[in-house]
Amino acid sequence: MQTLEEVLGSRINIAILRHLDAISGSLSGNEIAKRLGLRESSARQSLQRLVAAGVVARTDIGKTASYQLDRELAFQRSVLAPLFRAEARLSDELLLDLVRAARRLKPAPKAVFLFGSLARGARDFRDIDLLCVVSKERDKEPVHDAVAEDFGVVRRRYKVPVSAIVAAEAELGSARLASIIEAIQREGALIWGAPSPTLREVRKLASSEASRL
DSSP states (O other): OOOHHHHSSSHHHHHHHHHHHHSSSSSEEHHHHHHOOOHHHHHHHHHHHHHHHHHHHEEEETEEEEEEEEETTTIIIIHHHHHHHHHHHHHHHHHHHHHHHHHHHHSSOEEEEEEEETTTOOOOOOOOEEEEEEESGHHHHHHHHHHHHHHHHHHHHHHHEEEEEEEEGGGGTTTGGGGHHHHHHHHHHEEEEEETTTTTGGGOOOOOHHHHH
């Protein structure tokens, strides 16, 4: 019988299994390497180990081999599939906790935007990037203090740092914030607040996330 040590023995093994679990059908080794950004030799070695462990089935078609999860395997149904579902739910829980923390902020900012790797949906994000927009320069310090306190729960619960920039509306067009505004326009999500005409310039709702939040 398979064990976690045998199957989840490397980051590449986990990445391949996670991807195969998320799709239907089979993929060639080259396609798996391309989709996951792996070297073909590394993907091939991991696939050989997973086939030997019995969790991935290999089918040879001419000179090409295709790979897919053995979904009838008890280890897949009882261990791997629930594990990947729980991992996906954890990201949803993190987003909801971010929204709850933003709603608790006192004094309340005009808007809170999420941007960066988490907003892009990256699985291996290292921190949480926020832009909190306030009306006036004098509002920045109290909101910054509130962010440090209220988002502490998120930091402790998920072991991930929260990096928050607090800016007044008048600063949104400054060169200092240009790269952040561009990131929000491209991939950001509004998690709190109602944008004013000025804020609409940086507002971009990620529809799939917004519908859940």
